Amino acid sequence: MATSLSPSSTPLSxxxxxxxQRKRSSxxxxxxxxxxxxxxxxxxxxxxxQLFIQGFPKLNWQFLTSFADPEASxxxxxxxxxxxxxxxxxxxxxxxxxxxxxGLYLEEYIARxxxxxxxxxxxxxxxxxPSIVYGLLALGLFKYYFNLGESILTAGLTxxxxxxxxxxxxxxxxxxxxxxxxxxxxxxxxxxxxxxVFDHLLPYAFGNILTxxxxxxxxxxxxxxxxxxxxALTFIAFLPDSPIQSGFPFISFEWLKAPFTVLPIQMFxxxxxxxxxxxxxxxxxGIVLLSLTLMMNSIAIYLRYRIQKNLKW
Amino acid sequence: xxxxxSTVSQAPPKVEVSNLNFYYGDKQAIKNVNLVLPKNKITxxxxxxxxxxxxxxxxxxxxxDLYDGNRYEGEIVLDGQVNILSRRIDPIEVRMRVGMVxxxxxxxxxxxxxxxxxxxxxxxxxxxxxxxxxxEEALKASALWDEVNDRLKDMAFTLSxxxxxRLCIARALATDPxxxxxxxxxxxxDPIATRNIEDLMDGLKKQVTILIVTHSMQQAARLSDYTxxxxxxxxxxxDRTEVIFKQAAQLRTRDYVSGQFG
Ligand SMILES: Nc1ncnc2c1ncn2[C@@H]1O[C@H](COP(=O)(O)OP(=O)(O)O)[C@@H](O)[C@H]1O
Ligand SMILES: [Mg+2]
Numbered sequence: 001m002a003t004s005l006s007p008s009s010t011p012l013s014x015x016x017x018x019x020x021q022r023k024r025s026s027x028x029x030x031x032x033x034x035x036x037x038x039x040x041x042x043x044x045x046x047x048x049x050q051l052f053i054q055g056f057p058k059l060n061w062q063f064l065t066s067f068a069d070p071e072a073s074x075x076x077x078x079x080x081x082x083x084x085x086x087x088x089x090x091x092x093x094x095x096x097x098x099x100x101x102x103g104l105y106l107e108e109y110i111a112r113x114x115x116x117x118x119x120x121x122x123x124x125x126x127x128x129x130p131s132i133v134y135g136l137l138a139l140g141l142f143k144y145y146f147n148l149g150e151s152i153l154t155a156g157l158t159x160x161x162x163x164x165x166x167x168x169x170x171x172x173x174x175x176x177x178x179x180x181x182x183x184x185x186x187x188x189x190x191x192x193x194x195x196x197v198f199d200h201l202l203p204y205a206f207g208n209i210l211t212x213x214x215x216x217x218x219x220x221x222x223x224x225x226x227x228x229x230x231x232a233l234t235f236i237a238f239l240p241d242s243p244i245q246s247g248f249p250f251i252s253f254e255w256l257k258a259p260f261t262v263l264p265i266q267m268f269x270x271x272x273x274x275x276x277x278x279x280x281x282x283x284x285x286g287i288v289l290l291s292l293t294l295m296m297n298s299i300a301i302y303l304r305y306r307i308q309k310n311l312k313w
Numbered sequence: 314x315x316x317x318x319s320t321v322s323q324a325p326p327k328v329e330v331s332n333l334n335f336y337y338g339d340k341q342a343i344k345n346v347n348l349v350l351p352k353n354k355i356t357x358x359x360x361x362x363x364x365x366x367x368x369x370x371x372x373x374x375x376x377x378d379l380y381d382g383n384r385y386e387g388e389i390v391l392d393g394q395v396n397i398l399s400r401r402i403d404p405i406e407v408r409m410r411v412g413m414v415x416x417x418x419x420x421x422x423x424x425x426x427x428x429x430x431x432x433x434x435x436x437x438x439x440x441x442x443x444x445x446x447x448x449e450e451a452l453k454a455s456a457l458w459d460e461v462n463d464r465l466k467d468m469a470f471t472l473s474x475x476x477x478x479r480l481c482i483a484r485a486l487a488t489d490p491x492x493x494x495x496x497x498x499x500x501x502x503d504p505i506a507t508r509n510i511e512d513l514m515d516g517l518k519k520q521v522t523i524l525i526v527t528h529s530m531q532q533a534a535r536l537s538d539y540t541x542x543x544x545x546x547x548x549x550x551x552d553r554t555e556v557i558f559k560q561a562a563q564l565r566t567r568d569y570v571s572g573q574f575g
Contacts, residue, residue, distance in 0.1 A: 112381070181419040187379060189432045189484065190409035199431070204422060311422045312470040 051290070055283030063284055067237040068266065072277030077285050079236040080266035083152070084221060084292065086240065086255060087262055090156020091220055095163040096213055100202075102164070103171025103209075108197065126165035134161045135226030143230055150231035152240060153256040158226050163216035170212020174205035179313055207307035214300035218293045224264040234269040236261050263289040324351030324538075326393070327492060327522040328373070333387035333398075335365075335372055342368045344546040346387075350492070350539075355514065355523040357537035357554065359530070361574065365546040366526040367416075370494050373397070373524065374411040375404035391491070409436070412485030412493040412521075417501045418477035420469035420484070425461050428469045428480055432488035451487035454520075455479045456513040475506020479513070486517070493517070495525040499532070511536055530570055534558050542566045 012020065066076025106123065110116045138158035148154045178201060186196040240258030243251060263285055270282035328350040335343035342365045350356050358366045368377075375397065377383040388396045397407045420428050429448040438444055448465075452458040457479045461472070469480055478498055485493055499507040514536055517523060527533050533540050534554060541551035542561070550557065550566045561567045568574055 179419075181415060181417065182421060184376065184379070185415065185419045185421065185481075185484075186431075188374060188376065188408055188413040188415075189435055190405055190488070191431075191435045192405055195435055199434075200421065310468055312468070313419075313422055 048290070051283050051286045054280055055285070055287045058280050058284035059287060063281075064288070068235050068261075068269075072275055072281055075270075075278075075281055077263065077266060077288055079239065080261050080263045080285065081288060081292075082239055083155075083236070083260040084262040084289070086152050087155045087159060087227075087260060088217060088221055090153060090256070091159040091163055092213070092217060094157060095160040095167055095216065098160070099164050099167025099213075099216075100171050100209060103168040104175065104197065104201070106168070107172045107175045108193075108201070123165055123168055127169060131162055131223050132225040132229060134158060135229030137161065138226060139230050149257065150233070150259055151257045152260045154230050155227050155232065155260055155262070156256075158230055159220040159223060162223065162226065163213075163220050166216035166219070167209070167212055170215070171205065171209050174208035174212070175201055177208065178204050182313060204311055207304045207311065210300055210304055210307075214296055217296060221262075221293060221296075222264050222289065224262075224268055227262060227265060232265050233259050233261050234265055263292070324354055326350065327352040327391070328524075329388075329390045329393070331388050331390070333369075333372065333385070333389065335368055335377065335386070336384040337368075338382040342546055343372070346543075346548040348541055348548055348551055350522055350524055352522055353518050353520075354538040355518055355525060355536055356539040356541060356551075357533035358524060358526045358541050358543060359528070359533050359569070360543035361569065362528065364543045366543055367496055368546075369543065370413075370496050370524065370526050373492065373494050374413050375407045376413070378404045409488070410491050412488070412490035414478070414481050414485055414493065414495045414498050416497045418474055418481050420472075420477050420480050423469060424466050425469050425472070425480060426465040429483045429487050431484060436488065447487050448483075451483040452480075454486050454513070454517065455483035456509060457483055473506070475502050475509055478502060478506070478510060482510070482513070482517075486521070490521060492522045492524065495523065497526050497528060500528065507532075530558075530572065542569060544569075 063076045064081065065078050066074060067079050069075040102123075106116070106120060110119075135158060138154065138161065142148045142154045142157050143150065148157070182200060182204070183196060186200050191199065236259065240255035240260070241252055243253070243255055245252045267282045267285045267289070270278040270285065273279075326349045328348075330346055330348040330350075333343055333346040333348075334341060346369060358369065360366055371377055372385060373389060377385070385398045387398065389398050390396050391410065395402060397411075421431065423431075426448055429451050430444050433444050433447055449458060449462075452461065457476060460476060461467075461480075464471075469477060472480060478501075482493075482498075499510050502510070511532065514523065514525075518538075525536065527536075537554045539551065540554040540557040542549050542557060542563075542565075544565055550561055550563050552561070557566060558570050561570065
């Protein structure tokens, strides 16, 4: 018996042959998969590495605290860094409440009919609209119609349009992931709809919504085209008014009206210059932008971990 | 022979169901049901799977209102006063008087304390010591206090399945409901956890009227004062439990309780 099973002595049975063939094609697929991952990873590593090698020497306190300058060695990213942060602040402050509200409404409140189906399809498709189109919309709406100017407010609202569909979709998915047994438990205790939403749905969905928000903001922080469309400046040698004032009423919203630039625009501006020193500046600004994105993501991951730890059903 | 009529009429009715029909869209799941739940008694609802036990149970706290296309006909009258199926009665009002424990334990992903306190918070109760007293009282009534009194701040999902179900019972008890609905509360639990819950059930009827769906004949026989047998959406027979199990009027009921079909 034992000898008849040894591969050398007998030809393969049809079953063994079939197994062998299918194994071979599985292996082939695994190799193709590894190859694809390698291409993706290597491109990423090469890009980041090149950015670091080129830009790292330039990264210092002076670079972070200086304004743009015709002299490459004196130029820094201060205005762009502050601009990016303030624009993101406006974007988050508007897109998050509106997006969560819209997602919640679509998921929990709207009556299911043809009209709501139409809205749903459109909201989902909004996420795929090219960002320059949002720029054009914002140009007409915010800059000319509402007269908000070429300001931080306009920029923040423009990017909010971009982020909105992402937040809406994330909110809906997060809410849909909550089992109906928890809803029923809340209602069975005599909760009203708003109590169910605010005591249960939103707290339980928050971790996943947050992930969507960060994905949206990470996309927005690198956007250039729509901001160029509404007229971002590339050369700014002053900071907007501080939001916190020493005199009454201590909080000021003047900064919303200030002209602005953001990191990707500053980068683009430097890259398009002939001097090699500016290429180095651009790379360094790229590192700053990348760090900002990474920072947002790690905060989100941490918060999500903290929240999800206490959720189980 | 026991005089059935006199014992039935001795317990005053808490809930009277008359000519109840219920529809999931076009599909009628409850057909002309009449039923009386005597006050401070346990009534068991039995019947083969799919006969409409859960559907009937969920009429008592208007749970069907949560989904579109559901429709009730007929009356469910509480204390001889209000028809809780009336359009003028808000389902929230009904659920504040009628508690529910589900088939699978479904504690909120909150602390043990907050789970039990939730019903009070929903009602706008702010007094902390009152809430703490109520939580303790409810946990004692559901025989969970000794196991959890030193870990009230822990998350509810750290409890075992049986403990979670008793927590859900405590959650329902904390607001002093008049009627509690149980939908096969032990079907997801092991025998010991089942035993614990059956043991506490008997003590509960001092304070509350109970309607319990169960697929276990033994459970119905052990626990309940009255048993109602449903078949294909209809109420075939309802009587004192020993009558249903020993001398049911209908052949189908006799067959079902003796395990001939299920
Ligand atoms: N949401 C629903 N929509 C439509 N039909 C349902 C729904 N829930 C239950 N049913 C149907 O109603 C009948 C009774 O179901 P159910 O009350 O769950 O039975 P039981 O609890 O006695 O097993 C079954 O035929 C079931 O298929
Ligand atoms: Mg059922």
